[in-house]
Amino acid sequence: MDGHQRLHQIEQAAGRLFAERTYAGTSVRDIARELDLQGGSLYAHISSKEEVLWRIVERAGREFHDAVSSIAAGTGSAVDRLHRMIRGHVGVITTDPRLATVFLHEWKHLEGGWREKVLGMRDAYEGYFRDVISEGMDESEIASGDAALSTRFLLSALNGIALWYQTGGQLAPDELADACWSLFQSGMLLSSASAPNGH
Amino acid sequence: MDGHQRLHQIEQAAGRLFAERTYAGTSVRDIARELDLQGGSLYAHISSKEEVLWRIVERAGREFHDAVSSIAAGTGSAVDRLHRMIRGHVGVITTDPRLATVFLHEWKHLEGGWREKVLGMRDAYEGYFRDVISEGMDESEIASGDAALSTRFLLSALNGIALWYQTGGQLAPDELADACWSLFQSGMLLSSASAPNGH
DNA sequence: CCTACCGATCGGTAGG
DNA sequence: CCTACCGATCGGTAGG
Numbered sequence: 001m002d003g004h005q006r007l008h009q010i011e012q013a014a015g016r017l018f019a020e021r022t023y024a025g026t027s028v029r030d031i032a033r034e035l036d037l038q039g040g041s042l043y044a045h046i047s048s049k050e051e052v053l054w055r056i057v058e059r060a061g062r063e064f065h066d067a068v069s070s071i072a073a074g075t076g077s078a079v080d081r082l083h084r085m086i087r088g089h090v091g092v093i094t095t096d097p098r099l100a101t102v103f104l105h106e107w108k109h110l111e112g113g114w115r116e117k118v119l120g121m122r123d124a125y126e127g128y129f130r131d132v133i134s135e136g137m138d139e140s141e142i143a144s145g146d147a148a149l150s151t152r153f154l155l156s157a158l159n160g161i162a163l164w165y166q167t168g169g170q171l172a173p174d175e176l177a178d179a180c181w182s183l184f185q186s187g188m189l190l191s192s193a194s195a196p197n198g199h
Numbered sequence: 200m201d202g203h204q205r206l207h208q209i210e211q212a213a214g215r216l217f218a219e220r221t222y223a224g225t226s227v228r229d230i231a232r233e234l235d236l237q238g239g240s241l242y243a244h245i246s247s248k249e250e251v252l253w254r255i256v257e258r259a260g261r262e263f264h265d266a267v268s269s270i271a272a273g274t275g276s277a278v279d280r281l282h283r284m285i286r287g288h289v290g291v292i293t294t295d296p297r298l299a300t301v302f303l304h305e306w307k308h309l310e311g312g313w314r315e316k317v318l319g320m321r322d323a324y325e326g327y328f329r330d331v332i333s334e335g336m337d338e339s340e341i342a343s344g345d346a347a348l349s350t351r352f353l354l355s356a357l358n359g360i361a362l363w364y365q366t367g368g369q370l371a372p373d374e375l376a377d378a379c380w381s382l383f384q385s386g387m388l389l390s391s392a393s394a395p396n397g398h
Numbered sequence: 399c400c401t402a403c404c405g406a407t408c409g410g411t412a413g414g
Numbered sequence: 415c416c417t418a419c420c421g422a423t424c425g426g427t428a429g430g
Contacts, residue, residue: 021223022224024220024221024223024224025221025222027408027409028408037416038415039410040409040419041416042410043410043411048409079388105304108220108221133387140389141389145378145381145382145387149370149375149382152359152360153356153359156355156357157352157353157356159355159359160351160355160358183344183348183352183383185386186386186388187382188332189278189341189342189384190342226423226424226425227424227425228424236400238424239401239402239425239427240399242426242427243399248425248426
């Protein structure tokens with residue numbers, strides 16, 4: 001087993017722990033213990049704990065990006081692309097919910113240039129969805145409204161999956177994605193019901 | 200200023216820090232510094248760092264509970280109650296996004312009996328929404344489907360607000376809640392559009 | 399509420 | 415990759 005494999009093992013173990021007990025709640029020795037190593041031995045492969053977090057966040061971000069960017073820029077109606085982007089996004093989350101969690105939450109522990117890079121990645125990623133939704137509004141496929149709010153509503157709803165999804169659950173990833181798509185695109189109301197009591 | 204006020208100040212400062220840099224990423228001395236105290240001085244008012252977290256989580260949980268439970272059990276159609284519950288939930292988040300964040304995320308750092316209590320609170324709270332949605336389905340106000348999934352989709356979407364809402368933003372809490380309600384109840388589609396390319 | 403301290407643990411390094 | 419260690423910081427306590 002060469003050094004590259006070891007580094008990958010370190011990232012795998014660290015990602016698991018960061019997702020479960022937070023970056024700050026995980027010590028270098030916790031990570032080492034998962035690989036039956038001494039704490040200091042990790043530094044033959046890494047240069048800092050924060051660098052490990054960065055590498056995991058970067059990889060997770062790339063997976064999200066790769067799963068939706070080409071669909072966003074591709075052919076098809078805005079609504080069709082959005083549906084497929086949701087499948088891609090949900091696919092990344094269900095494939096490795098803990099990796100997704102690190103990208104979604106633990107990036108906050110990054111500082112300086114790394115932090116700025118993550119913020120850029122996140123903005124760009126949200127932009128893929130926002131642009132497609134805006135396009136759908138312009139082309140009257142989607143009811144006009146606040147595209148930024150709709151985007152955040154959608155992505156937050158999908159990201160929640162990472163909190164409860166168990167691999168091998170009753171719902172397959174694409175079934176889950178399509179159920180979410182159904183909720184998002186046509187809502188849950190059967191017929192127009194009573195308005196709420198005003199305040 | 201009596202001890203009770205000091206305890207409240209400690210919880211306020213701790214809640215802010217826990218939300219911003221995680222429970223594990225906040226030291227007792229960080230909290231003390233916010234109040235211009237020495238680290239050890241906090242222990243005149245608290246018995247442990249974890250107890251402070253518990254008190255914050257408990258209070259936040261109670262606020263969520265108080266904002267929706269009576270609506271859930273009250274009168275009105277299921278759809279009407281659900282709309283008002285969403286207003287209550289969003290109201291708690293917008294009133295103090297950091298307090299909400301501690302309840303939504305930092306409870307994971309609680310152990311033993313406190314952890315079990317939080318899990319119970321969270322289950323019960325989710326149940327208020329799930330039951331109203333189920334009731335709406337039974338009464339054909341809401342399109343039949345997976346009530347548990349719809350509940351998680353909705354609550355995750357709303358909870359995302361805590362991540363970006365700034366007090367004094369362009370959208371007032373009730374406007375924001377109603378915009379979310381609109382997205383959730385009737386979706387974002389204008390007309391039935393093309394199905395996605397199948398896999 | 400402060401000073402001064404406890405043992406434990408932190409991220410990281412030197413030298414082999 | 416280990417042993418052994420560095421200074422800093424951790425949550426918490428004693429005694430005033």
